[in-house]
Amino acid sequence: MTASPETETNTAIVKLEDVHLSFGQTQVLKGIDLTIYKGDAFSIIGPSGSGKSTILRCINALVTPQSGKITVAGTRVDQLTKESERIQLRKRVGIVFQQYNLFPHLTVLDNIVLAPTKILGADKTATVKLARELLEKVRLSEKADAYPGQLSGGQQQRVAIARALAMKPELVLFDEVTSALDPETVGEVLWVIRDLIRDGMTSILVTHEMRFAEEISDTVVFTENGRIVDHGSPQQIFHTADNPRIRQFVGGLSGGGRGAVRDGEGI
Amino acid sequence: MSMTATQASKTTSKSSRVLRSIGFVAMPLLVIGWSLIDLSLGRELVEWIPYLASGFSMNILITICAVTLGTTAGVLLGLMQLAPYWFVRLPAQVYVQIFRNAPALVLIFATTYIFPFEVVLFGNYLPFPDWVKAVIGLAILSSAYIAEITRGAVLSIPTTQWEATKGLGFSRLQALRYVILPQCVRRSLPPWMNVASSMAMGTSLASLVGVHELMHAATDASTAVRRLDFTIIAYVVVMAAFFTLCYPIARLTRRLERRFNTG
Numbered sequence: 001m002t003a004s005p006e007t008e009t010n011t012a013i014v015k016l017e018d019v020h021l022s023f024g025q026t027q028v029l030k031g032i033d034l035t036i037y038k039g040d041a042f043s044i045i046g047p048s049g050s051g052k053s054t055i056l057r058c059i060n061a062l063v064t065p066q067s068g069k070i071t072v073a074g075t076r077v078d079q080l081t082k083e084s085e086r087i088q089l090r091k092r093v094g095i096v097f098q099q100y101n102l103f104p105h106l107t108v109l110d111n112i113v114l115a116p117t118k119i120l121g122a123d124k125t126a127t128v129k130l131a132r133e134l135l136e137k138v139r140l141s142e143k144a145d146a147y148p149g150q151l152s153g154g155q156q157q158r159v160a161i162a163r164a165l166a167m168k169p170e171l172v173l174f175d176e177v178t179s180a181l182d183p184e185t186v187g188e189v190l191w192v193i194r195d196l197i198r199d200g201m202t203s204i205l206v207t208h209e210m211r212f213a214e215e216i217s218d219t220v221v222f223t224e225n226g227r228i229v230d231h232g233s234p235q236q237i238f239h240t241a242d243n244p245r246i247r248q249f250v251g252g253l254s255g256g257g258r259g260a261v262r263d264g265e266g267i
Numbered sequence: 268m269s270m271t272a273t274q275a276s277k278t279t280s281k282s283s284r285v286l287r288s289i290g291f292v293a294m295p296l297l298v299i300g301w302s303l304i305d306l307s308l309g310r311e312l313v314e315w316i317p318y319l320a321s322g323f324s325m326n327i328l329i330t331i332c333a334v335t336l337g338t339t340a341g342v343l344l345g346l347m348q349l350a351p352y353w354f355v356r357l358p359a360q361v362y363v364q365i366f367r368n369a370p371a372l373v374l375i376f377a378t379t380y381i382f383p384f385e386v387v388l389f390g391n392y393l394p395f396p397d398w399v400k401a402v403i404g405l406a407i408l409s410s411a412y413i414a415e416i417t418r419g420a421v422l423s424i425p426t427t428q429w430e431a432t433k434g435l436g437f438s439r440l441q442a443l444r445y446v447i448l449p450q451c452v453r454r455s456l457p458p459w460m461n462v463a464s465s466m467a468m469g470t471s472l473a474s475l476v477g478v479h480e481l482m483h484a485a486t487d488a489s490t491a492v493r494r495l496d497f498t499i500i501a502y503v504v505v506m507a508a509f510f511t512l513c514y515p516i517a518r519l520t521r522r523l524e525r526r527f528n529t530g
Contacts, residue, residue: 060434062430062433062434083438083439084438087436087437087438088436090433090434090435090436091435091436094434095434097427097430097431097434099427101427101428101430101431102431103428103431103446103450104450105449105450105453105527114445114446115435115436115437118437118441118445119435119436119437119441120436163435164434164435167435167436
């Protein structure tokens with residue numbers, strides 16, 4: 001899927017300008033500039049510790065940068081001072097974590113229903129209906145009454161995606177969502193994300209799944225040491241990059257076993 | 268503490284059968300058998316049983332009140348200890364550290380002598396009975412224990428759970444209410460049971476400040492009857508009674524634990 005001209009002309013939904021962030025003495029982000037358009041699939045790749053996850057956490061105000069401008073869906077995130085304002089933002093931006101983080105004491109259905117009903121004050125019956133539709137979408141209808149502990153990693157991650165979608169977010173952040181999964185279940189999660197992107201959900205992915213990123217992204221950025229080294233279409237990053245570091249990184253990963261398993265499943 | 272949390276949860280059904288048979292069969296059999304062999308002893312015992320029972324009802328009352336009060340206050344204090352503001356955190360921490368390290372008897376003596384024997388409320392003189400003071404003494408102790416149990420349970424929930432709630436737009440209090448505390452209930456049940464049975468047994472200390480409870484009643488009875496065999500049998504009855512008070516607490520907790528474990 002390549003970037004279509006009309007999405008490019010669309011309004012930017014996320015914009016980072018010269019974002020600097022450090023934890024204590026450690027500089028994590030050293031001037032990040034990004035623009036993500038509505039309806040785009042945007043992938044952030046790069047070596048571990050390059051600040052990929054931190055970029056996502058800046059976008060939904062889980063961390064606050066020392067300097068720089070962050071605009072998300074019309075909100076200046078860097079200027080939010082009150083926790084209540086950050087909460088308002090997080091209700092509009094979904095996030096899915098590497099470790100799924102489902103609530104173990106609740107059933108799958110209740111995991112999905114909890115936040116919309118208690119936090120947004122949504123109607124219970126309507127939300128349960130929505131939750132069942134979402135479960136069907138992630139192909140887990142029969143697991144509605146199961147507890148997270150009874151599900152495989154891949155199934156839990158799909159529930160986590162459904163849980164994020166139940167809040168009807170304007171964009172979804174995926175933070176290395178397949179990194180904790182065994183190779184056989186990676187495919188089923190990627191399948192769900194691919195579907196979501198086809199439906200036009202603005203998605204920002206931090207991923208180590210190079211082939212997947214290449215296939216579904218409109219834009220890919222490569223980060224290293226807290227800076228964006230290069231950005232462009234998947235074709236540019238994965239095949240025609242001039243930067244030897246990117247070629248080394250992409251080349252070193254795409255030959256791995258994970259891609260082979262996924263392709264074997266024909267997804 | 269009667270037994271540690273891990274021991275409690277590991278106790279097999281076999282050992283609980285042994286326990287049950289000692290508590291509910293062996294001790295009553297000893298009392299009944301001895302009474303039948305020596306009928307004069309049996310007659311004395313039958314005569315004193317209502318008096319002992321009235322004492323025992325006081326133990327039950329004190330236990331229920333102290334545990335209810337202590338649990339409510341303890342959970343609040345435990346959460347206060349984790350509050351982001353020092354002026355909330357500090358008083359709770361001081362309270363817990365002082366009272367967690369105080370012996371039950373000292374607290375019961377302190378509350379007995381600190382509080383007046385009556386209070387004036389809108390011009391009316393209301394009695395402040397000793398058993399209520401014993402309840403307060405035991406509730407202070409159990410609240411300090413339960414505060415620590417609550418604090419530990421909340422801290423034992425992985426930070427990723429907090430992160431997930433944050434990502435979904437929960438406030439800190441909403442996260443506590445809907446996600447963190449429900450998970451804490453299961454984790455705190457075994458230690459809570461220890462506190463509850465400690466308090467049940469601690470009610471016997473109230474006899475030392477003149478509360479008419481089971482120990483007090485048994486001492487009264489043995490002083491009045493002045494027979495060594497009666498004294499022995501009276502205290503066996505006391506032991507059996509405390510067993511019937513504490514054992515159901517353990518069983519109930521085990522059942523709740525199993526129910527929560529399906530989750």
